[in-house]
Amino acid sequence: MEDSLYISNSNMKKGFTKILICFVTVLLCLYCFDCIFGYIMRFISHKNLEKEHCGLNYCLNAATADIIILGSSSARSNYVPQLIGDSINTRFGTKYSIYNTGNTYQDYPYFYCEMKSLIDRKVPKIVIIDLQPWTLAGSTNMSALKYMRPYYSVNSNVKKVLDDNETFLHRVLMNFEMYKYNEEFFDLLTSYLHPTTEYPLGFWALDGEEKEYKIIPEKDTRKVNPLSRQELERTIQIAQNKGIELFICISPYLRYIDRNSPAYKEIVNLCAQYNIPFFDYSNDLELVKGELFHDTMHLNKKGANIFSNKLTSQILKSLSKKT
């Protein structure tokens, strides 16, 4: 009996030691890979001004433009920076540079982060923020925070936004390079290996037409998220304190926009409160046509040109009044 117990104990010790060695080996290999991978990705990502990361990366690492467009994917494909910049420069005889930093899902935590980072580098003259009419009704888009993770340890503004929005567990995981580049590494790598010039000044031209769409009137009764409101207000305050000409716009959509919704009204109120020019093209009859849209949310190239022209003339009027 004692013998069998002794054998069992010694087997257990051997087994435990073997498992421990395997476990430590796996951890060590993962750690080494993590360090090397992080080093390579840092090098790649900070040189990357293409695709999904170009907008954020530009704001964080390379922003020097005088006119900046902030917003989500709608901003990226609806605002033609060349056209807007040229019109302003021709009208006022300036030599302002322009960049469209629009990126998928980018919403209020990004505007704040981007605005802070822009100012840290160089204060822009004009900032155009493209807002979705329902943006203040939503909670933080957690899945979109992933775009910021690669910059966590190199940019204090990103760190602050992520620390404020992520859970404790995510903050712990942020110490691992693989987690920071989870999923994003693919975009960063492909755009580094195959750089394109398809996105001039951050603008993504979309093609195609949206043929099958229905605009069904729907009431939006969602309440305003106080956190979203506060973030937008903070962004406005930063811009005004630095003397930036700020414009808030709503792009055209191939869907019904409830202008009586609490979120929409709050945007209007905020703009009025801070005396910010507010341009809403969501239900513009000249623009809300299937032939001008790539899908219900994004204009195609033709639509983007028409919209940018219309918007620029409004901006010029507003700037002329001030000057």
Place this chain on the structure above:
Amino acid sequence: MVVNSIIFWLFFAVVSLPYFVLLRKSYKAQNLWLLLASYFFYGWADWKMIPLLAIITIVFYWLGLQIKKNNKDNPKRASHLTTLGVVLGVGVLFYFKYLGFFVQEFAHLFESFGLNAHLSTFSIIMPIGISFFTFKLISYVLEIHRENIQPTKDFIQFATFIAFFPTILSGPIDRPGEFIPQLNKSRQFDYDNVAEGTRRIIWGLFLKVCIADRLFGYTSAVLDNYSHHNATSILIAVLLYSFEMYADFSGYSEMAIGVSQLLGLKVRENFHRPFLSQNTSEYWRRWHMSLTTWITDYIYMPLNVRFRNLGQYGMYIAIFINLVVIGAWHGANWTYVLFGAYHGIILIIIAATERKRRKFEKKYSLKKKAYYKYPRILITFLLVTVGLIIFRASNLSESFEIMQRLTYGYGLPFVNKTAFVFGIPFILLLIFKEFKDENKYNIHFLHSKRLSIRIASIIILLICVFLCGNLDGGQFIYFQF
């Protein structure tokens, strides 16, 4: 606290250290520790339902002893007690899972006749894992009545079997005859168990976060808004949903089996490469095996015996009822009933044509021919995919609309980068591995004879999980059942 969360692994570390270090000499102490851990785990998910779990466990423990006592001396009373157990188990399941649905359906029925039923809609909170632990309880009393097992006199042992934390939320549904005897001896730290358990957990994690959660982004975007997508996108989404479902549920099962194995306990297998089945009958023998064998043993077999005077038709009725029960087990919705009925009809066709088919296969020696085998695998997969359209839809009309949308309007598909870049290549890896395993080529990298290859495989899988997996993914699909 799901098995793919860090909090679970902290909990597991706290449970396993005393389990293997302090308590390893006494199996009773290990069982008690496991029971406490299981109740803590269950309470973490839904603490309000702990009394229900405890009471129902006590009642079935008592029933088990009473059935055994009366089996020989008073068989009639034993039968009554068994019936009571079955009615109680099914009743609890019915009350929490189906009552609200039936009340609502009756109210609708009355309203369609112009009568106001005055049945205010009420919602009953369904205890998590109820479909799994009630089936364990029912099998316990049935097995004792059939004298296949002896009831355990050790209440802790029985309660541990019912509440065992790796399996209580989503199975596999264990059988008392297989699980309880394992609790009769102390479990030691064993290299083979730990190594195999770890491999299964990592593979399960890979299936969940790299395949299921990656595909979820596409399937939910398309199928939840199918009216906004063209037929190509819907077709891709329904095909991917089959893999998502498989990766999600088999991923969970792998992790549950792996965790059990780490604790030195063997639980039932749940999947055996179901997408390599050559007909849906075989598919059901490979998919969610712990449920299908349970229903076969306790519903199909007795029904088959009962209807035997009807000849072959009796078997068809039994098959149909069997599949409808499997469908309805998933929840209170007509879609699940239709899902079961759909598979029931296919299985009846298979059963009715089996003799002729076998004759045909034998005559032309088709069974192992690739040109016969692979199209059959593909057809089975497509039939299963159609079933899953019904399964996933929130109501019957939605499932028909999705099928209708598949018949027209093909064009460029909606593209979801992560599903296409990560999900689809990993599906190909999964298919490759399953084919190799099925054909016994045995190149399974996680089970290589060389330790270095096994370790390298684990490292590569973990890198895939961290780099390509959806680490913000949601719950397992089967938690809702």
